[in-house]
Amino acid sequence: MNKNPIILASILASLLLFFIVAAHAAGEHNDHHDEHATEQAEGPHGGKLLTEVDFAVEITIFETGVPPEMRLYGYSNGEPVSATELDAKVTLHRLDGQQDEIRFSPEQDYLVGDISIAEPHSYSVDISVSYQGQQYHWHYDSFEGRVELNDRIFTLAGIGTDIAKAQVLTQKIHLFGVISSPPTAHNQVRAAYPGTLTEIMVQQGDSVTKGQRLARISSTATLKMYDILSPASGIITDRFFNNNELIRDEVLFNIVDFSSVYVELSAFPDDIGQLRVGMPVSVFSLHHGQSADSNISYIAPQMTEGHIARARAILDNNSGYWRPGMHIKAEVLTAKIPVALAVQKRAIQRFRDMPVVFARYGNTFEVRMLQFGREDDDYIEVTAGLKAGTEYATDNSFVLKADVLKSGASHDH
Numbered sequence: 001m002n003k004n005p006i007i008l009a010s011i012l013a014s015l016l017l018f019f020i021v022a023a024h025a026a027g028e029h030n031d032h033h034d035e036h037a038t039e040q041a042e043g044p045h046g047g048k049l050l051t052e053v054d055f056a057v058e059i060t061i062f063e064t065g066v067p068p069e070m071r072l073y074g075y076s077n078g079e080p081v082s083a084t085e086l087d088a089k090v091t092l093h094r095l096d097g098q099q100d101e102i103r104f105s106p107e108q109d110y111l112v113g114d115i116s117i118a119e120p121h122s123y124s125v126d127i128s129v130s131y132q133g134q135q136y137h138w139h140y141d142s143f144e145g146r147v148e149l150n151d152r153i154f155t156l157a158g159i160g161t162d163i164a165k166a167q168v169l170t171q172k173i174h175l176f177g178v179i180s181s182p183p184t185a186h187n188q189v190r191a192a193y194p195g196t197l198t199e200i201m202v203q204q205g206d207s208v209t210k211g212q213r214l215a216r217i218s219s220t221a222t223l224k225m226y227d228i229l230s231p232a233s234g235i236i237t238d239r240f241f242n243n244n245e246l247i248r249d250e251v252l253f254n255i256v257d258f259s260s261v262y263v264e265l266s267a268f269p270d271d272i273g274q275l276r277v278g279m280p281v282s283v284f285s286l287h288h289g290q291s292a293d294s295n296i297s298y299i300a301p302q303m304t305e306g307h308i309a310r311a312r313a314i315l316d317n318n319s320g321y322w323r324p325g326m327h328i329k330a331e332v333l334t335a336k337i338p339v340a341l342a343v344q345k346r347a348i349q350r351f352r353d354m355p356v357v358f359a360r361y362g363n364t365f366e367v368r369m370l371q372f373g374r375e376d377d378d379y380i381e382v383t384a385g386l387k388a389g390t391e392y393a394t395d396n397s398f399v400l401k402a403d404v405l406k407s408g409a410s411h412d413h
Contacts, residue, residue, distance in 0.1 A: 043056075043058030043060075043073065043075075044058065044073075045058055045060050045071075045073060046060060047059050047060030047061075047071075047073070048060075048140070048142075050127065050138040050140070052136050052138075054076060054077045055074075055075070055076055055131060055134070055136060056074070056075040056076075056078075057072055057073065057074055057075070057088075057127065057129050057136070057138070058072070058073040058074075058075070059071075059072055059090075059125075059127065060072075060073075061117055061121060067116040068116055068117040068118075068119075068121070069112055069113055069116060069117065070090060070102055070104075070112070070113035070117055071110045071111065071112055071113070072086065072088050072090075072104060072110060072111040072129070073109065073110050073111075074086045074111075074129070074131060076131070080109060081131065082106075082109075083106035083107065083108070083109055083110050083111050084106045085131060085132065086104075086106075086111055086129060086130070086131055087104075087129070087130040087131075088104045088111055088127065088128065088129045088130070089101070089102070089103060089104070089127075089128045090102040090104075090113065090125060090126065090127045090128075091125070091126040091127075092117075092123040092124070092125060093123055093124040093125075093126070094122070094123050095122065095123075095146070095359075095361050095364060095366050096359070096361060096387070096390070100115060100117075100118075100123075102114060102115055119354075119368075119369040119385065120144055120145050120366065120367050120368065120369060121142065121144060122142065122143045122144045122145060122146055122366055122367075123141075123142060123143075124139065124140075124141050124142075125138075125139065125140050125141070125142055126138075126139050127139075143366075144367075145351055145352075145356070145366055145367030145404055146364060146365070146366040146367075146404070147358075147364070147365050147366075147400055147403040147404050147407070148363055148364045148365075149363055149365070149400075149403075150363060151363065154363065157396055157399045158395060158396050159393050159395060159396045159397065159399065159400070160393070160394045160395030160396070161360055161391050161392060161393055161394060162343070162344055162347070162391070162392060162394050163389060163390070163391055163392075164341055164342070164343050164357075164382065164386050164387070164388060164389065164390045164391075164392055165341065165342075165388060165389065166338065166339065166340050166341060166342070166388070167338075167339055167341075167342035167379050167381075168336055168337065168338050168339075169335075169336070169337040169338075169339055169342065169374055169375065169376040169379060169381065170333060170335075170336055170376050170377075171333075171334050171335040171336075171337065171374075171375075171376050172331045172332060172333055172334060172376065172377060173267070173271050173274055173275065173331070173332045173334055174329065174330070174331055175265045175266060175267055175271065175311070175329070175330045175331075175332060176265070176266060176327070176328070176329050176330070177263055177264050177265035177266055177327070177328055177329075177330060178264050178325065178326065178327050178328065179261050179262070179263060179264075179315075179322050179323060179324050179325065179326040179327075179328060180261065180262045180264050180324050180325075181256055181257075181258060181261055181262065181324045182260065182261070182262055182314075185234070185256050185257040185258065185260075186254065186255075186256055187230075187231050187232045187234065187254070187255040187256070187257075188251045188253075188254055188255075189214060189228060189230070189231065189251065189252050189253040189254075189255060190249055190250065190251055190252060191217055191228065191247050191248070191249065191250075191252060192226065192228075193217070193219045193220070193221060193222075193226070194219070194220045194221070194246075194247065194248045194249070195217040195218050195219040195220045195221075195226075195246075195247065196217065196218045196220070196244060196245070196246055196247070197215055197216075197217055197241055197242070197243055197244060197245050197246075197247055197252075198216045198217065198218050198225065198243065198244070199215060199216040199243060200214070200215045200239070200241070200242065200243055201213055201214055201215060201216075202214050202215075202236050202239070202253070203236065203239065204236050204237070204238060204239045205235065205236060205237075206235070206236045207233075207234070207235050207236075208230045208233065208234065208235070208236060208255065209230065209233045210230055210231065210232050210233045211229055211230060212229065212230045213227050213228070213229055213230075214227075214228045214229065214230055214252070214253060215227070215228040215252065216228070217247070220246075228252065230255060231255070232255060232257055233257060233259070234255040234256050234257035234258065234259075235255065235256055235257075235258060236253055236254070236255055237254045237255065237256050238251075238253060238254035239252070239253055240252060240253070258317055258320060258323075258324075259316070259317055259318050260314055260315065260316055260317055261314070261315050261317045261322050261324060262312055262313075262314060262315075263281070263283050263294065263312065263313040263314070263315055263328065263330065264310060264312055265281075265310065265311040265312065265313070265330055265332075266308045266309075266310065267308065267309045267310070267311050268307070268308060268309075269303075269307060269309070272299070272309040272311070274334045275296060275299055275311055275332060275334070276296065276299075276334075277295075277296050277297065277298065277299060278295055278296060279295060279296045279332050279333060279334060280293065280294075280295055280332070280333040281293070281294050281295060281296055281313045281330050281331065281332045281333070282330065282331045282333075283313070283315060283322075283328050283329075283330045284328060284329050284330065284331075285321075285322075285326065285328055286327055286328060286329060290321055292315050292316070292322070294313040294314060294315050295313060296311055296312070296313055296332065297312055297313055297314055298311065298312040299311045299312075311332075313330075337374055339373065339374065339381040340388070341381065341382045341383075341386065341388050342379040342380060342381050342382060343357055343370070343379065343380060343382055343386070343392060344378060344379060344394050345375065345377075345378060345379060345380050346378075346394060346395075347392055347393060347394040347397055348370075348380070349367075349397055349398065349400075349401045350401075351367045351369075351401065351404070354369045354370075355369070355370050355372065356368055356369050356370060357370060357386065357392040357393065357397070358392060358393040358397050358400045358401075359386070359390050359391065359392050360390075360391040360392060360393060361391075365393060365400050367404070368385050368386045368390070368392070369385050370382050370384070370385040370386055371383045371384040371385055
């Protein structure tokens with residue numbers, strides 16, 4: 001099988017890059033595992049069990065049917081203690097410097113926090129608990145969706161970044177069509193009186209101007225000579241007679257003015273409802289990358305048998321590039337929408353079946369779970385989950401996702 005050597009080289013380079021980054025990640029993750037070999041025990045409710053002498057606290061995130069909330073259970077000598085006997089404070093230290101202070105109140109056999117725990121559930125935790133006049137303190141890290149790359153690996157991986165900020169979304173409809181010549185651009189040239197063509201001054205393919213002499217005819221009735229003049233500027237597309245031929249009322253020449261052309265666009269029902277006369281349209285050739293701008297000038301009032309509606313724009317064609325019969329593609333600008341925050345769509349990955357981007361803080365990247373609004377071809381509005389001004393990964397962000405997945409990151413609490 002014949003393969004393009006440039007494409008093969010690119011694929012091999014990408015694979016090599018992936019394995020290098022994966023090997024780097026595996027080494028870092030092994031080190032990380034060694035440092036945390038003594039993981040906290042799991043409590044009766046599936047949370048982290050923090051113990052000091054004969055007192056213990058179990059900390060959980062409960063998110064079944066309610067927004068994620070932190071719950072604390074107390075134990076003395078292995079036996080549950082009443083939540084009313086506990087006083088607790090938890091501080092979550094997030095990667096971006098944000099600190100979430102959580103206060104608690106008794107509820108059934110546990111303490112429940114007073115704020116919802118925002119995604120991602122990735123933070124360092126400081127916990128203070130008071131029980132029977134004694135103070136207990138713990139600190140631990142609970143990270144997910146986080147990866148750190150040194151400068152060399154960051155460069156080698158080719159990871160690009162952008163800043164999350166306000167954008168103007170440019171929503172477009174993508175259509176295909178064909179170039180045609182307007183009916184008014186076609187002119188047929190006939191003789192005023194029967195006679196004999198004594199001289200023809202133009203050939204097929206010649207450009208002519210309005211009023212230019214095209215031929216001379218000797219009138220059969222008067223034997224006088226008269227001139228045939230061009231009724232419009234354009235190109236001689238057809239010539240039907242030669243010198244010394246007898247003519248009556250036949251067409252001598254066809255002249256077409258190609259200085260402007262129609263762009264005939266095909267729109268399906270979902271598209272036609274968004275189109276309006278006057279909307280800007282950009283037209284692109286399929287093969288040579290030429291483009292031109294215009295506006296929608298006409299929308300057909302009825303559909304074709306193929307359930308397609310026709311829309312039209314007019315292009316200046318003094319260059320002669322846009323030839324009738326040429327197939328084109330077009331982008332119709334339907335709306336410009338300012339939004340307060342947006343990210344590039346190519347930056348989005350999936351993590352725990354949620355759309356995320358990887359926010360960057362120095363050499364550390366961490367997932368940010370996003371909620372979306374409106375979008376265009378390149379950007380999508382972010383309605384929750386990311387702060388304005390946050391740097392995030394764009395190019396090759398899949399490398400970061402692969403690194404996180406290799407680490408075996410979980411959503412344990």
